[in-house]
Amino acid sequence: MSENAQGASWEAPQAGVDRSLAFSFSASNPVYHADPLPYYRALLAGPPVQVKIGTLTTIFSRYADSVAVLRDHRRFSSVITLMPGTESFQFFGDTQLLTFTDPPAHTRLRRLVAPSFAPRKIEEMAPRVRAMVDGLLDRAEARGEIEIVSELSNRLPIMFIGEMLGVPEHDFELIWEMTRYLFKLGHLEPNAPFPAEIVETFAAQRAYFTAMIDQRRRNPGQDLISEVIAAHDEQGAISDEEMLRLILTLVLAGITTTADQITTAIFQLLQHPHQLAELRREPALAMSAVEEIMRFDPVVNMTIRIAREDVDFGGVHIAGGTPVYVVIGAANRDPAQFADPHRFDIRREPNDHLSFGEGIHFCLGAAPARLQTRLAVTAMLQRYPRLRLNPECKPAYRGTPMSRGISELRLLID
Numbered sequence: 001m002s003e004n005a006q007g008a009s010w011e012a013p014q015a016g017v018d019r020s021l022a023f024s025f026s027a028s029n030p031v032y033h034a035d036p037l038p039y040y041r042a043l044l045a046g047p048p049v050q051v052k053i054g055t056l057t058t059i060f061s062r063y064a065d066s067v068a069v070l071r072d073h074r075r076f077s078s079v080i081t082l083m084p085g086t087e088s089f090q091f092f093g094d095t096q097l098l099t100f101t102d103p104p105a106h107t108r109l110r111r112l113v114a115p116s117f118a119p120r121k122i123e124e125m126a127p128r129v130r131a132m133v134d135g136l137l138d139r140a141e142a143r144g145e146i147e148i149v150s151e152l153s154n155r156l157p158i159m160f161i162g163e164m165l166g167v168p169e170h171d172f173e174l175i176w177e178m179t180r181y182l183f184k185l186g187h188l189e190p191n192a193p194f195p196a197e198i199v200e201t202f203a204a205q206r207a208y209f210t211a212m213i214d215q216r217r218r219n220p221g222q223d224l225i226s227e228v229i230a231a232h233d234e235q236g237a238i239s240d241e242e243m244l245r246l247i248l249t250l251v252l253a254g255i256t257t258t259a260d261q262i263t264t265a266i267f268q269l270l271q272h273p274h275q276l277a278e279l280r281r282e283p284a285l286a287m288s289a290v291e292e293i294m295r296f297d298p299v300v301n302m303t304i305r306i307a308r309e310d311v312d313f314g315g316v317h318i319a320g321g322t323p324v325y326v327v328i329g330a331a332n333r334d335p336a337q338f339a340d341p342h343r344f345d346i347r348r349e350p351n352d353h354l355s356f357g358e359g360i361h362f363c364l365g366a367a368p369a370r371l372q373t374r375l376a377v378t379a380m381l382q383r384y385p386r387l388r389l390n391p392e393c394k395p396a397y398r399g400t401p402m403s404r405g406i407s408e409l410r411l412l413i414d
Helices: 030-034 037-044 062-073 107-119 119-123 125-145 148-155 153-163 168-183 196-218 225-230 240-254 256-271 273-281 283-296 366-383
Strands: 051-055 055-060 145-147 301-309 312-314 317-319 323-326 397-400 403-404 410-412
Touching: 030 397, 037 062, 055 062, 062 301, 062 312, 062 323, 107 119, 107 240, 119 366, 125 145, 125 148, 125 153, 125 366, 145 148, 145 153, 148 153, 148 256, 153 168, 153 225, 153 240, 153 256, 153 366, 168 196, 168 240, 196 225, 196 240, 225 410, 240 256, 256 273, 256 283, 256 366, 256 403, 273 366, 283 366, 312 397
Parallel strands: 055 323
Antiparallel strands: 051 055, 145 410, 301 323, 312 317, 397 403
């Protein structure tokens, strides 16, 4: 065992693995977004590393370590605004995302909204989602080619979330505009001021949703906002600020990630023709296939925590107030957890991947993401027996510090 210049101890790397990549890891590096696998291998080849990314940052990649950190909300906070440069996560003024809150606020809000996202309740929406997918494909397929990102993947989650929130279809563009600007904010430099157009857009969107919340209080419907407003617990009714927090969380966490996952699912199946053929022969494998896609190529490939205090964890000393990166994409390839982890296997069982997180912050939108991805994949395979990549299109990845997705994917369907 030797000592890295940044102070983290590490073991001799596995043969053929460039361990130095672990210490040059940067979640905003376009090389990493294009192909994270070499970085995953390097991170997994030794214990956690500590590097300077603005401040001393601890990077966990092994499955057991990652699960332990994500479950330990007492020592590792999700309120990342403790760190300078993370102010850009506050989009609606002081209204913070549910993703970046700790108990007791997180517990109360999660309890109010969780019933609306129960897997059984979400599965009841399957006929409506099938109709959405069919409608989008009907409109897109006339040319004999589909650009799946713009014509299906981006549109389906907007329609799904819009319907859940009770947003009229003519206002769906407002949701997409919010999503587009949230993606732009992920690329701002730390402490950089918000561009004026984004400030104005979010002010208008805050006013729009505030008016919608007020209308639902006076005249409740069958939508999610009405359901949550009607929910009470010992702490009383939900406030407008709390409701805005939930809406923003749904838009941010429920649209771009699901959109990217749908595109990734189609791409990975086309990259593995034998597995694709197996799925065509046995459509009942669709659920298992979606889980393997999410393990093999997760959209959210990293998450962040902040150490609440000095702590020795995973063989390293972590100073209080410093960030901890949990590299989910690497944990999903840990050979200690997954047999032959770099093999794509739609029959993999068990498949306890971390693509939806772990612990109290397990993704609220897991059931909607699974449903939409499964039904989109199923529809594409059923409708297009000769589905294939357009040879003139080379998929390009773009990403944020915590996620990656394909920006364009042209498919031939004739």
